Amino acid sequence: MAKISLQHINMIYPDGTGTNTQALKDIHLNIEEGEFISVLGASGCGKSTLLEIISGLLKQTSGQIFLDGKEVTGASKNIGVVFQDSSLFPWRTVRRNIEFGLEINRRSKADKKILVDKYIKMMNLTGFEDRYPQQLSGGMRQRVGLARTMVNDPEVLLMDEPLGALDYLTRQTLQDEIVDLWRRENKTMIFITHDVAEAVYLGTRVVLLSPRPGRISNIYEIQEDRPRRRTDLVQLALIEKIQQRLNEISSDREDIRAYI
Amino acid sequence: MENKRAKIIGLYSGQLIFLLAVLGLAEYAVKAGKINKMFLAAPSDVAIEFYNMIVQNILWPHMIITVEEFFAGYAVAVAAGVLLGVVFVAFPWIDQFFTPFFSAVMAVPKVAVIPLLIIWFGIGLLSKMVLVFLFTFFVIFFNTRNGAKQTNINFLKVAKVFGATKSQTVFKLLIPAAMPSIITGLRITATTGLTGVIFAEITASKAGLGYLLQESTALYNTPRMFVVIIVVTILSQFFVAFVNFLEKNVFLKWQKL
Numbered sequence: 027m028a029k030i031s032l033q034h035i036n037m038i039y040p041d042g043t044g045t046n047t048q049a050l051k052d053i054h055l056n057i058e059e060g061e062f063i064s065v066l067g068a069s070g071c072g073k074s075t076l077l078e079i080i081s082g083l084l085k086q087t088s089g090q091i092f093l094d095g096k097e098v099t100g101a102s103k104n105i106g107v108v109f110q111d112s113s114l115f116p117w118r119t120v121r122r123n124i125e126f127g128l129e130i131n132r133r134s135k136a137d138k139k140i141l142v143d144k145y146i147k148m149m150n151l152t153g154f155e156d157r158y159p160q161q162l163s164g165g166m167r168q169r170v171g172l173a174r175t176m177v178n179d180p181e182v183l184l185m186d187e188p189l190g191a192l193d194y195l196t197r198q199t200l201q202d203e204i205v206d207l208w209r210r211e212n213k214t215m216i217f218i219t220h221d222v223a224e225a226v227y228l229g230t231r232v233v234l235l236s237p238r239p240g241r242i243s244n245i246y247e248i249q250e251d252r253p254r255r256r257t258d259l260v261q262l263a264l265i266e267k268i269q270q271r272l273n274e275i276s277s278d279r280e281d282i283r284a285y286i
Numbered sequence: 287m288e289n290k291r292a293k294i295i296g297l298y299s300g301q302l303i304f305l306l307a308v309l310g311l312a313e314y315a316v317k318a319g320k321i322n323k324m325f326l327a328a329p330s331d332v333a334i335e336f337y338n339m340i341v342q343n344i345l346w347p348h349m350i351i352t353v354e355e356f357f358a359g360y361a362v363a364v365a366a367g368v369l370l371g372v373v374f375v376a377f378p379w380i381d382q383f384f385t386p387f388f389s390a391v392m393a394v395p396k397v398a399v400i401p402l403l404i405i406w407f408g409i410g411l412l413s414k415m416v417l418v419f420l421f422t423f424f425v426i427f428f429n430t431r432n433g434a435k436q437t438n439i440n441f442l443k444v445a446k447v448f449g450a451t452k453s454q455t456v457f458k459l460l461i462p463a464a465m466p467s468i469i470t471g472l473r474i475t476a477t478t479g480l481t482g483v484i485f486a487e488i489t490a491s492k493a494g495l496g497y498l499l500q501e502s503t504a505l506y507n508t509p510r511m512f513v514v515i516i517v518v519t520i521l522s523q524f525f526v527a528f529v530n531f532l533e534k535n536v537f538l539k540w541q542k543l
Contacts, residue, residue: 040361081447107447115439117462127448129458157538178448 027095028056029214030080030182035089037075044246048239049075053089055233055242059181062208062215064229066268068276072240073218074110077186080216084184093182106180112171114159120170121146121155126185127178145173148207165196169203176207181216188226198256201228204249204253222272226265227256234268236275243275244268327509332516335509344498349517352494355411356483359418363475367423368468371430372460376452381431392424396482400489409490414483421482422475426468433467434460466541469533476525484518495521 039052049072057063067073078084080091087213091098114123121142128138146152149169159167168188169219175183185204189197205228208215219225225232229248236243246268250261309329315321316328327335341346374381400417407413437460445455461468487496495514502510 078443083443083446101447103449104369105447107444109440109444111440113438113444115441115459115462117405117465117538126444126458130445130448160540174444189540 028092029059029061029094030057031092031095032056032080032215033090035076035079036087036089037072037079038087050079050086051239051241053240053242055245057214057216058139059139059214060212062205062217062228062230064219064225064232065235066225066232066272067220067235067240068237068272069220071237072184072237073220076240077184077216077218078109078234081105081184082224083107098232103178104181106178106183108168108171108175108183108185110187110190111158112167112188113123113165114170114174119156119158120151120162123159124173124177124286126174128246131178131194139198139215141177145177148176149173149203164192165200168192168200168211172204172207180213182216185215185217187220190219190221197224197235202253204228209252222265223256226261226268228256233267234271234275244271250270289386296429323442323457324506324508330512331509332512335507336513336516339510339513345517347511347519348493348495348498352480352483352487352496354520355414355487355494356418356480358411359415359483360475360479363419363423363426363479364472367426367471368430368461371372371427371468372434374431375437375460376456378494388427389426392428396420397485400486403486404490409492414486414491416496417482418479419487422479425475426506427480429467429471429474430464433464436467437463465537469529469537471528472532473529474530477522480518482484482520 032053032055035050035053036048039049040046041047046228053076055063065073065076075084079086080098082098082105092230095250098105115126118126124142125138126146128141133141141271149172151166151169151173153165154162159170162170171188188204189200201224204217208212215228217225217228219228226246226248233242233244234244234246235241246264248261248264250258254261265281309516312326313328313330316323316326316331336345337415374385396417399420400413403413403416407416441459441463442455450458483494484496484499487494488500489496495518499511499514500512502508
């Protein structure tokens with residue numbers, strides 16, 4: 027049985043003028059336990075909408091989502107989300123930010139200490155426990171964001187372009203850390219990105235979404251072993267292939283013609 | 287660097303000389319009879335009056351009463367303002383229904399209701415408390431509400447995926463997110479609240495700094511009026527400093543990095 031099953035998901039936003047905007051069209055996908063799914067697409071293709079639907083933040087117009095065969099109808103403890111800009115609470119220190127989910131679940135003080143310490147160590151945040159978010163670099167902040175989600179031990183991790191705002195080198199370091207984390211903790215990952223190389227380097231499958239409305243255009247399997255090399259020729263060839271396909275589907279856009 | 291420091295020292299000493307000149311002028315004008323003693327007090331007389339009031343223990347008991355009246359009303363206003371402010375954001379239908387009424391009551395000039403408050407609550411502590419509340423509550427309430435409404439939408443998403451309850455969202459997100467705006471409200475009302483007490487005491491009371499002011503006017507004791515004015519000013523600045531202290535060291539430590 028699939029870990030997560032998306033069945034014919036449609037999302038339509040009413041825009042008030044009578045015409046509706048279809049953000050997602052018939053998204054149908056089964057994700058096995060322990061998979062690393064990269065969801066790739068140009069901006070405006072509904073990637074974030076899809077993530078918000080899976081995490082229970084938004085309600086789809088039609089279709090169903092199953093986690094371990096049980097329908098998901100709202101926020102679930104077994105699904106964790108890491109947001110694009112890390113969204114750390116500026117009034118909480120690193121430790122208190124990571125603690126947030128445990129606090130919400132009313133865990134004991136001892137539990138909190140043990141779990142938070144574990145993830146502070148795992149995410150290389152030792153020595154920064156009492157800093158506030160604005161005292162940290164972008165990479166550090168995203169590590170805290172990851173730790174905050176991981177501490178609740180969700181089975182499925184959703185990530186919405188978590189590395190989008192980082193510089194190239196920090197980005198690569200964090201990509202490797204995310205892969206390590208995934209392999210060690212045996213999570214099922216759904217990772218949203220608009221960077222083709224990132225999608226291919228990380229994923230076991232790359233799901234390519236086409237824009238307006240967001241549909242699954244192609245699915246690419248990546249069977250390469252870990253650790254992967256970024257300069258691997260098979261990988262580079264695939265990146266090029268996906269990039270070409272991305273260019274083709276992007277040119278389908280008709281809504282810009284009126285302005286050009 | 288050296289030059290800059292010299293400039294600052296020059297500025298400060300210039301300001302000090304100006305201040306002393308103004309005080310000296312006032313001293314001369316009153317002592318030489320150029321200005322009637324009833325209208326202006328010579329600085330030296332004000333200092334002597336201040337000394338006498340301390341020695342005869344006149345100032346202190348009145349000040350305590352004013353401060354008590356202020357804090358009694360202010361504490362209620364802060365608690366009610368912050369709590370209602372976030373509740374209005376947590377429950378949009380409450381906000382929609384009641385906000386017009388709150389705005390309308392806020393628009394009433396508070397001084398105009400003093401006579402009514404005296405009829406309702408007498409001339410003691412209670413009427414002062416209610417007036418301080420009216421002077422301060424609305425500003426604290428609206429600052430809290432508007433601050434909480436500005437909460438970053440992503441923070442709310444985080445709370446929702448973690449499964450936070452409504453009360454957890456209120457206490458762990460809305461209040462901390464509104465804190466900068468709440469502090470601004472506290473800083474404004476720390477002085478307006480004191481104004482309210484003084485007003486009420488001038489109108490009808492048997493004690494307090496406002497009463498003292500009223501009494502010294504009746505007795506044409508101009509130096510004493512100046513003493514009270516100076517004490518009230520210092521008191522209000524002290525309240526503001528206290529709010530600033532809380533801001534820097536307790537509530538908004540993270541903003542001051």
